[in-house]
Amino acid sequence: MRQMIYEWQHVFKLDPDRIISDEALECICLSGTDAVMIGGSSGITYENTVNLLSRVRQYEVPCVLEVSDLEAVVPGFDLYMVPMVLNAASPEWILGRHQLAIEQYGYLIPWELIVPEGYIVLHANSTVARLTGAYTELDASGAAAYAQTADRLFSLPIVYVEYSGTFGDMELVDTVYRSLDKARLFYGGGIMDAVSAKLAASVSDTIIVGNIIYSDLMSALSTVQAVKG
Ligand code: 1GP
Numbered sequence: 014m015r016q017m018i019y020e021w022q023h024v025f026k027l028d029p030d031r032i033i034s035d036e037a038l039e040c041i042c043l044s045g046t047d048a049v050m051i052g053g054s055s056g057i058t059y060e061n062t063v064n065l066l067s068r069v070r071q072y073e074v075p076c077v078l079e080v081s082d083l084e085a086v087v088p089g090f091d092l093y094m095v096p097m098v099l100n101a102a103s104p105e106w107i108l109g110r111h112q113l114a115i116e117q118y119g120y121l122i123p124w125e126l127i128v129p130e131g132y133i134v135l136h137a138n139s140t141v142a143r144l145t146g147a148y149t150e151l152d153a154s155g156a157a158a159y160a161q162t163a164d165r166l167f168s169l170p171i172v173y174v175e176y177s178g179t180f181g182d183m184e185l186v187d188t189v190y191r192s193l194d195k196a197r198l199f200y201g202g203g204i205m206d207a208v209s210a211k212l213a214a215s216v217s218d219t220i221i222v223g224n225i226i227y228s229d230l231m232s233a234l235s236t237v238q239a240v241k242g
Pocket of ligand 1: 026175176177178179200201202203204221222223224225
């Protein structure tokens with residue numbers, strides 16, 4: 014199951030705390046995207062997560078949970094993506110919460126479905142950056158060093174460059190991309206049309222498209238063909 018991440022070029026990220034109509038959800042799930050990831054940085058509950066999972070499950074597209082709150086971990090996803098925010102101010106977001114979760118619930122964890130993600134959070138004015146106190150003022154070599162820490166020291170399968178809410182510095186992302194050995198590079202942030210999707214896809218393995226789904230569905234859908242067409 015975990016192998017599927019190596020084939021993903023395009024992923025839509027849906028926020029359980031935001032409203033999406035049945036029609037829009039159908040367009041997303043039938044768009045040809047490689048996976049739907051459910052996750053967000055605030056307002057995630059068991060109820061809104063299970064509700065969105067059951068709606069996405071009407072379609073064949075793989076559906077994965079990005080775990081942000083233990084209370085909202087719902088059984089039945091294809092994979093569970095577990096972020097470790099490498100440039101967080103507090104170890105709580107790198108491994109602290111993880112250690113507590115494993116101590117409490119380790120016996121319940123389906124380890125074969127767990128995929129750790131080494132996050133590098135780079136948009137200072139985003140919810141995730143504020144929440145984790147991320148050191149966002151990194152230059153390309155600083156970001157690449159975090160990426161190599163994830164890839165070479167920790168053997169994480171995914172490095173996720175996160176610019177949530179704004180389109181990132183593609184030169185920096187390219188430097189990070191070229192610094193990796195085995196890890197896949199996920200890029201997310203500010204992709205809003207086919208042009209930005211292509212640009213981001215040229216410097217990463219997988220692009221993640223989020224916000225635009227809720228403001229301009231047609232543009233969101235155009236990002237799939239831009240990278241997979
Ligand atoms: C957010 O990386 C994703 O976690 C996507 O970012 O919402 O800006 O598209 P956007």
